[in-house]
Amino acid sequence: MKKNVETFIGCDSGYEESGIVLFGAPFDSTTSFRPGARFGSAAIRHESFGIETYSPYQDKDLLDKKVFDCGDLELCFGSAESALADIEEQTRTILNDGKLPIMIGGEHLVTLGAVRAVFEKYPDLQIVHFDAHADLRDDYLGVKLSHACVLRRCYELAGDGKIHQFCIRSGERDEFAFAMEHTDMHKFSFDGLEEVCAELSKNNTPVYFTIDLDCLDPSVFCGTGTPEAGGVNFMELLSAILTVSKTNIVGADINELAPMLDSSGASTAVACKTLRELILSINK
Numbered sequence: 001m002k003k004n005v006e007t008f009i010g011c012d013s014g015y016e017e018s019g020i021v022l023f024g025a026p027f028d029s030t031t032s033f034r035p036g037a038r039f040g041s042a043a044i045r046h047e048s049f050g051i052e053t054y055s056p057y058q059d060k061d062l063l064d065k066k067v068f069d070c071g072d073l074e075l076c077f078g079s080a081e082s083a084l085a086d087i088e089e090q091t092r093t094i095l096n097d098g099k100l101p102i103m104i105g106g107e108h109l110v111t112l113g114a115v116r117a118v119f120e121k122y123p124d125l126q127i128v129h130f131d132a133h134a135d136l137r138d139d140y141l142g143v144k145l146s147h148a149c150v151l152r153r154c155y156e157l158a159g160d161g162k163i164h165q166f167c168i169r170s171g172e173r174d175e176f177a178f179a180m181e182h183t184d185m186h187k188f189s190f191d192g193l194e195e196v197c198a199e200l201s202k203n204n205t206p207v208y209f210t211i212d213l214d215c216l217d218p219s220v221f222c223g224t225g226t227p228e229a230g231g232v233n234f235m236e237l238l239s240a241i242l243t244v245s246k247t248n249i250v251g252a253d254i255n256e257l258a259p260m261l262d263s264s265g266a267s268t269a270v271a272c273k274t275l276r277e278l279i280l281s282i283n284k
């Protein structure tokens with residue numbers, strides 16, 4: 001007899017033997033528009049049984065990899081700082097055990113907790129960021145710890161020119177001005193990604209890879225808090241993930257699925273497939 005414990009499909013190896021560790025960060029307390037991302041990680045795990053473990057794109061199978069899924073963290077909904085501290089601690093533990101963390105959000109602020117721990121281990125860290133939104137506000141309604149500010153907080157750790165942003169098509173004028181000075185922003189598409197990743201690979205630079213699923217067009221992925229027209233399609237995202245996978249990824253996340261906002265379930269299925277391809281693409 002075995003316990004009936006739900007993991008992402010094909011990710012039920014033991015902790016010791018696994019190179020990749022999945023965990024959920026079900027937090028959405030700073031969502032500005034439509035909440036629900038706190039249910040993202042559980043929905044991805046549950047609905048993953050609707051997809052295959054095998055990827056015909058990569059000719060790889062999750063059953064051939066050792067991946068441990070430790071479920072969702074129990075995060076304090078009222079306190080962003082407390083939730084981030086728990087995410088940071090979890091990420092630090094996984095890294096110290098020589099494993100690669102992949103976090104399933106949650107809203108995008110959760111990325112900051114993981115990046116804090118990854119940056120501590122890899123001070124020369126660079127970040128590859130897919131998103132519709134710049135997320136570079138200094139504060140949002142006076143609050144510094146908001147999903148709208150998450151890359152600005154990451155910038156304060158990583159420094160000038162270390163954050164590579166793609167598909168960005170929404171933000172305040174000030175955020176785009178800030179990006180001109182301080183980040184490597186590529187608007188609307190993945191143009192320039194090959195060159196950025198070639199440069200990162202050349203120097204074996206440690207990379208944290210954060211995918212806000214709202215980089216996808218709402219016609220592909222509408223189950224999200226702040227959908228933004230004019231996004232990329234799934235095959236473009238897949239191709240971009242495979243490009244980033246050639247770099248030295250040391251941590252990753254996918255975030256901003258709010259499953260209840262798409263009653264068809266298609267957005268959750270898209271998130272599951274994206275996560276499968278991300279896991280399979282990482283050579284660990």
Ligand SMILES: [Mn+2]
Nearest residue numbers: 132133212214
């Ligand atoms: Mn976004």
